[in-house]
Amino acid sequence: EVQLVESGGGLVQPGGSLRLSCAASGFTFSTSWMHWARQAPGKGLEWVADIKQDGGEKHYVDSVKGRFTISRDNAKNSLYLQMDSLRAEDTAVYYCARGNPFGVYWGQGTLVTVSS
Amino acid sequence: QSVLTQAPSASGTPGQRVTISCSGSSSNIGSNTVNWYQQLPGAAPKLLIYNNNQRPSGVPDRFSGSKSGTSASLAISGLHSEDEADYYCAAWDASLNAWVFGGGTKLTVL
Numbered sequence: 196e197v198q199l200v201e202s203g204g205g206l207v208q209p210g211g212s213l214r215l216s217c218a219a220s221g222f223t224f225s226t227s228w229m230h231w232a233r234q235a236p237g238k239g240l241e242w243v244a245d246i247k248q249d250g251g252e253k254h255y256v257d258s259v260k261g262r263f264t265i266s267r268d269n270a271k272n273s274l275y276l277q278m279d280s281l282r283a284e285d286t287a288v289y290y291c292a293r294g295n296p297f298g299v300y301w302g303q304g305t306l307v308t309v310s311s
Numbered sequence: 312q313s314v315l316t317q318a319p320s321a322s323g324t325p326g327q328r329v330t331i332s333c334s335g336s337s338s339n340i341g342s343n344t345v346n347w348y349q350q351l352p353g354a355a356p357k358l359l360i361y362n363n364n365q366r367p368s369g370v371p372d373r374f375s376g377s378k379s380g381t382s383a384s385l386a387i388s389g390l391h392s393e394d395e396a397d398y399y400c401a402a403w404d405a406s407l408n409a410w411v412f413g414g415g416t417k418l419t420v421l
Contacts, residue, residue, distance in 0.1 A: 230410070232356075239313065240348070240356060240399050242410035254408050296361035297401065297410060298348060303355050 197221035197300045199291050204305030211281050211309070217274040217291030217302060225269040228294030231276045233287035234304075241287075244276065245294065259285075281309045314339060315400055315413035322419040328388040331416045333400030335381050339411055343403040345383040347376055350397045350415075359398075360385060387418075395420045 203215040215231070231243040244255045244265040253265055264277040274291050288304040316334040323329040333345065347360040358367050360376035363383065375386045383402075387394055400413040 239397075239415040240350075240401075240412045242401070242412060245410070256409050257407070290355060292356075296358065297346060298356060298358045299361070299367060301355040301357070 197293070199293065199300055199302035201289065201291050201302045201305040204289065204307045206308045206310065207281055208311050209282060209309055212277070212279045213281065213307060215276040215278065215289055215291075215305060215307070217276075219272045219274065219291075219293070222293065222300075224267075224272040226295075228297070229265075229267060229274045230292045230294055230297060231265060231274075231289060232292055232298075233285075233289045233307075235284075235287040238287075243289070245297075246274070278307070281307075283309050285309050313414040314404060314407070314411035315402065317398075317400060317413035317416045319414065320417045320419065322421055323387075323390045324421050325390055325392060327390045328386060329390055329418065331385045331387075331398050331400075331418070333383045333385075333413045335383075335402060335411075337381060338406035339381075339402040339404040340378065340383055341381040342405055345376065345378050346401045347374075347383075347385045348399045348401065349394075350399065352396070356399065390420055392420045394418060 198220045200218045230245040246265045262280045266275045290304045291302045292298045293300040344362045348356040350356045363378040364376045397415045399415045404411045
């Protein structure tokens with residue numbers, strides 16, 4: 196059974212940092228593109244970033260470029276999102292999702308709240 | 312303002328056929344395939360359709376997708392009460408180098 200379990204969310208002050216993790220199981224992690232997406236309270240889905248199987252190619256939505264970094268550890272079947280310089284508008288539930296195709300499996304999400 | 316445009320709401324009665332549309336441009340739907348996702352209240356999204364018209368294993372054939380030019384559609388036939396959810400389209404945008412979503416369509420089963 197495919198499982199994606201996010202962790203690391205919480206309350207952080209504006210300008211602060213947070214590192215999200217996603218533990219993957221039930222599929223060959225090293226052969227899958229992986230993605231982060233988010234959903235602000237009461238709003239629609241927004242794709243955040245993705246990373247190629249070997250970590251050699253990454254893409255980001257414009258609003259997080261230079262602040263967020265996606266990475267992966269294929270030996271640990273884990274996906275990460277380092278979030279720096281957080282803003283109030285980054286408040287959302289963050290989901291990790293498997294690619295090939297995009298979103299074939301999703302985690303349950305972790306809530307990030309940016310507030311003073 | 313989402314890059315892909317969807318009507319905010321749609322409705323139908325049980326057994327009816329409903330269509331949800333998604334409009335884009337040459338840099339996204341016009342040149343790449345479209346995925347559709349269903350999000351039930353309080354749940355994570357679920358992939359319904361990929362590559363315009365392909366269903367993942369386990370998705371009923373009541374759900375179908377199509378694409379023409381810079382627009383795409385999701386059709387749900389034989390509407391069930393449990394189909395009441397938010398539906399999102401998405402595509403890769405070659406100009407933005409990013410995946411883009413529609414704003415979502417809230418489907419109400421009357």
